[in-house]
Amino acid sequence: MKFLSQRGYFVKAPVPNGPVTIGGRLVLPGAASPSTGLPLVQYASVRVSSDALSIPGWLSQEIHCLYSWTCNIHLGDFSYRQTPETVTVLEYQAGIDGAGPDFPYEGYPKSFRAVSGTLEAISEREQAIILHLNKSAAPDFAVDPDYAMNTPEANDLSYPRHQFGGVPLLLQSDAPPKDCIECRREMQLFASVGNGNYTNDLGFFGNDFVQILYWCCPACQIVSARNYCD
Numbered sequence: 001m002k003f004l005s006q007r008g009y010f011v012k013a014p015v016p017n018g019p020v021t022i023g024g025r026l027v028l029p030g031a032a033s034p035s036t037g038l039p040l041v042q043y044a045s046v047r048v049s050s051d052a053l054s055i056p057g058w059l060s061q062e063i064h065c066l067y068s069w070t071c072n073i074h075l076g077d078f079s080y081r082q083t084p085e086t087v088t089v090l091e092y093q094a095g096i097d098g099a100g101p102d103f104p105y106e107g108y109p110k111s112f113r114a115v116s117g118t119l120e121a122i123s124e125r126e127q128a129i130i131l132h133l134n135k136s137a138a139p140d141f142a143v144d145p146d147y148a149m150n151t152p153e154a155n156d157l158s159y160p161r162h163q164f165g166g167v168p169l170l171l172q173s174d175a176p177p178k179d180c181i182e183c184r185r186e187m188q189l190f191a192s193v194g195n196g197n198y199t200n201d202l203g204f205f206g207n208d209f210v211q212i213l214y215w216c217c218p219a220c221q222i223v224s225a226r227n228y229c230d
């Protein structure tokens, strides 16, 4: 797997006027499911700049993490080009038979309230724990009792959180890399979105052990997404 950067950040929210928005909505032409016409759900967006998350070559001021569970997009790889003016869905699983308006939970919101957050650098120790968890075969991600880093802090790292850059906790550590559907080069993993949304108890997925991984190809201005559950 190719990662955007060695340095990773967790999200701290709510913090006014931060570089990250959790939830919210992207109002741009094309930011809709081709199957339902409904707006894509935004789980996060982050300001792309040298003092926040740096993505060399990314032309928009922000990079947006979009998705849909209420159509078949969640059943396959999902890719879209994001420019400052428009979103163009380029790869998706068509149809609505594998989903519905109450998936992943009853009364699923059409969008989530925007919560501003900031980026908190992940320490070397935290990153080492995450790398260890990614290597461990424990099915429930419980931290190895013999492991020297087995602390309450390590337990807090054992489920997916919002992370930009670095190596996130991977619910499926053998997840295949993602190649850009246009230039065919391997994309860079830049974000993991977890369940917590700071606004409702069920969160984004109704399950703390679900994550959406996001890759980008700055050469093509393309974002790709795939979900994983344990």
Ligand SMILES: [Zn+2]
Residues within 6 Å of the ligand: 180, 181, 182, 183, 184, 185, 217, 219, 220, 221, 222
């Ligand atoms: Zn590309």
